[in-house]
Amino acid sequence: MKSPVLLTALFATAVLSLHAQNPAAPAGAPPVPPRAAPAPEPKLDWYDVTKWGVEGRAWGDLERLRWFDRLPAVADGKVTAAVWGLSRDSAGMMVRFKTDSKLIWAHYVLRSERLAGPNMTAIGASGLDLYARDEHGTWRWVGVTKPDKKEIRQEIVNGLAPGTHEFALYLPLYNGIESLEIGAAAGAQFEGLKPRDAKPIVFYGTSITHGASASRPGMVHTAILGRHFDRPVINLGFSGNGRMDAAVGELLAKVDAAVYVIDCLPNMGPADVRLKCQPLVKQLRAAHPETPIVLVEDRRFANTWIRPERQKFHDDNHAALRESFESLQKEGLTKLYYIPGDNLIGDDAEGATDGSHPNDLGFVRQAAIFEPILRQALGQ
The missing domain is CATH 2.60.120.260 (Galactose-binding domain-like)
Structure with missing residues (x-):
């Protein structure tokens, strides 16, 4: 039987030999098996x-x-x-x-x-x-x-x-x-x-609509809803830049949509919402008198339960959108719909990757809240 000292020496020699074959690995690291050659393309x-x-x-x-x-x-x-x-x-x-x-x-x-x-x-x-x-x-x-x-x-x-x-x-x-x-x-x-020829659901929004932070492209709520409705979807999410801009509204108005979903609040503050929301809705309504328009509150950050200033910001942002929505209704605009943001990604603080952007769980939850409102808007 070999002595412990000899066994230790043999192990050290083996590790050094493997390290020489793979110098990127630190000395003492477990041996890394050689990478298999890729299979030939069929x-x-x-x-x-x-x-x-x-x-x-x-x-x-x-x-x-x-x-x-x-x-x-x-x-x-x-x-x-x-x-x-x-x-x-x-x-x-x-x-x-x-x-x-x-x-x-x-x-x-x-x-x-x-x-x-x-x-x-x-x-x-x-x-x-x-x-x-x-x-x-x-x-x-x-x-x-x-x-x-x-x-x-x-x-x-x-x-x-x-x-x-x-x-x-x-x-x-x-x-x-x-x-x-x-x-x-x-x-x-x-x-x-x-x-497909069916009119698309058109989403205009922020990085969340754009897809952050879905683990794969099919897990964004827009894609999930497209599968649930079996209908084409247009994703006009612009990370950090979904701001109800009239120039984007002009392009939206050229799309014959089944429904417009305006989900820009995560990139806006209350003053901007009051300034831009009603003009954008009227811009779309002028081009498409019968097309439903859905306004969406911003989701609450997953950690707002312990951040009162962030909670207040969401409160104020939501109030500004609700105020704009009710004002539009009082002016006689019809086929307007509203999605509250309080629980868009859940209320257990588990629905986001970084507090702001949904993970896959958050996107599934968000799609579940959107779906009944969109079905109502589409007359389903």
Whole structure:
């Protein structure tokens, strides 16, 4: 039997040998197994999604500087520079297709090399999120890409059940797309599904509408509601810059929406709400006399229970929006709806990533509060 001293020496020699093979690892760290070589890419047929189109891309008849921009080229110079820059993100866009392929790949190039943020995962900010309908017609999650560089060529899922399935692929929330192709097994049936003709639910809001801090693109409340209503959604969330601007209102008025959801209070204070809310609603109502308009209070920060000044700010902000809403009603404007913000992400302080932005739990809760009001507005 070897002595303890000899065993210690042998272990130290082994660790030093492994460290020499992997100098990035600190001496004494557990051995790191060698990284497996990537599996060879299977034979695939590739399909460019621009050939049949994506949902969530309004103003399709207007020229764009980039195909996957959210705003048309005419907005450049009319909206603020910040809004224009944020409009280059593909938040809310979703492409549908049918295939009997047992595997799904994606090949896409991102606009920015910045794949994640302090409160956004790389999957949420720069990933693709795949859903499919089950045998009951319900949308259910299937898989995601895991971005690690600007150009991504990855398998999303394999081993799919036999038969033809309808898929929905959500695009990145906080990054733009330069190009996107979907890969299916060579020879498999594949059909790109054009955007549906149903009028969209149009959301205008802040970083929360934009998607912070969903773990993946399909978990934003706008996407959740799109699946629940089985209807196209337009996401015009602009992080830090959802401020009821008339220039954005002018663009909104050009969209034939099923309902407008105005959710800008997290980026506004009471004085701005009183100044801008009524003009924006009247701007939309003048263009669309019968389209429902929903006003949303800002969510309360998850830690307001211990921050009285923040609590008061929310109280004042909510009062300003309620005041504007009631004033509009007194002027005779109809088909206006209102969503209180007190419990949008819950009342247990567990619904946010950083106190302000919902986590997935917060987004599920928010969608649950939005849904009955939107059903009422849509006459369902």
